[in-house]
Amino acid sequence: MVETSPTLLEQSNWLEFSTLLGIPGLVAGVDEVGRGALFGPVVAAAVILPDHALPILMAAKIKDSKKLSSSRRTQLAQQICGLAIDWKIGFASTAEIDKINILQATLLAMKRAVLKLKVQPVLCLVDGNQLVKDLLLPQQTIVKGDERSLVIASASIVAKVWRDDLVMRLALKYPMYNLERNKGYGSQRHLLALQQYGPSPLHRQSFRPCQIKLPNAE
Numbered sequence: 001m002v003e004t005s006p007t008l009l010e011q012s013n014w015l016e017f018s019t020l021l022g023i024p025g026l027v028a029g030v031d032e033v034g035r036g037a038l039f040g041p042v043v044a045a046a047v048i049l050p051d052h053a054l055p056i057l058m059a060a061k062i063k064d065s066k067k068l069s070s071s072r073r074t075q076l077a078q079q080i081c082g083l084a085i086d087w088k089i090g091f092a093s094t095a096e097i098d099k100i101n102i103l104q105a106t107l108l109a110m111k112r113a114v115l116k117l118k119v120q121p122v123l124c125l126v127d128g129n130q131l132v133k134d135l136l137l138p139q140q141t142i143v144k145g146d147e148r149s150l151v152i153a154s155a156s157i158v159a160k161v162w163r164d165d166l167v168m169r170l171a172l173k174y175p176m177y178n179l180e181r182n183k184g185y186g187s188q189r190h191l192l193a194l195q196q197y198g199p200s201p202l203h204r205q206s207f208r209p210c211q212i213k214l215p216n217a218e
Contacts, residue, residue, distance in 0.1 A: 015125075015142070015149045016054050025122030026085060029151025030110050032127070033065065033159045035102055038194075038210055039177065039184035039203050040167050041091040042102065044109035045159035046117055046124070047151055053083035054150050062153050065146065065160040077161040080154045087155075088116035089162050098206040107132050127152050174200045 012018075020027065032044040049057070057080065065073055081087055090112025092105035100108070111132045114124055123138045127145035145152035164183055171179035176197050178189040186209055194203070194212055203210040 012058060013148065014054070014058060016151070020125075020149070023123060026119060027151055028114060028117065028121035028124045029145070029149055029153070029155040030114060030124050030126045030132070031146055031152050031155040031159055032106050032109055033156065033163050034184065035106050036186075037184035037204075038186050038190065038207050039094075039174075039179060039200070040163070040170060041093050042097060042106050042109050043089060043091040043159050043163040043166070044106070044113040045087060045089055045155040045162065046110070046113040047080060047087045047155040047158055048085045048117065048119055048121055049080075049083060049151055049154060050085050053080075056083065057150055057154065062150065062157070063147070065153070065156040068157070070164070073157055073161050073164075077158050080158055084154070086117050086119040087158055088113050089159065090114070090116060091163075094202050094204055097204050101206070102204075103130070106130075111135050125149050125152050127156065170202065174202070 026048050028046050028048045030044060030046045032042055034040060034042045060076060060079065062076060090109045092109040096108065097105040107130060110126065114135060114137065121137065123140060125145060126132060126139055126141050129141050129143050131139050131141060142148055142152060146156040167179050167183050177193045178187065182190045191209055194209055198212050198214045199205065199210040205211065
């Protein structure tokens with residue numbers, strides 16, 4: 001067990017050191033990335049950390065993935081996966097997003113990530129305000145969970161790095177959309193490319209910026 005100084009704990013806003021302290025059994029953090037993107041899947045991660053990993057990650061200044069540089073996220077993702085008792089990725093494809101809508105696809109990705117875990121948690125902490133449907137495990141939603149729970153922040157980082165790596169590989173196939181820079185989100189260059197080239201097969205047709213009919217299209 002890694003000792004944490006009392007001062008460090010007093011300064012901590014992480015729920016693991018207050019509200020969640022002393023829960024018997026393993027807790028999984030669940031978070032998604034890519035919900036607002038125009039291209040590619042929505043990706044979720046489920047992460048279970050041992051108690052001794054929590055002060056290590058707090059000392060590493062872990063935070064919401066959106067507030068970290070790309071290189072720092074990658075370093076932390078490697079550290080998290082090395083420390084984790086178990087972690088898994090789940091995703092919902094572009095076709096699924098278009099079929100069932102982005103909210104339902106997000107919850108489906110989260111469910112898939114949790115169901116892949118080989119170690120069953122006693123509780124899932126889910127980022128946001130929506131419970132995962134048909135998940136036969138106790139759940140607790142936490143709004144802004146990636147700023148409040150270390151396991152949710154860890155899941156956020158792992159999911160973000162996994163999705164970014166995927167989009168970087170797909171960028172080689174679709175170079176016109178500047179995906180290596182925008183990671184599938186609606187940057188100005190991405191929107192202009194959609195106007196010029198139309199959407200690729202991996203763009204979300206249910207999203208308005210992707211609903212473009214080129215003049216020469218059938």
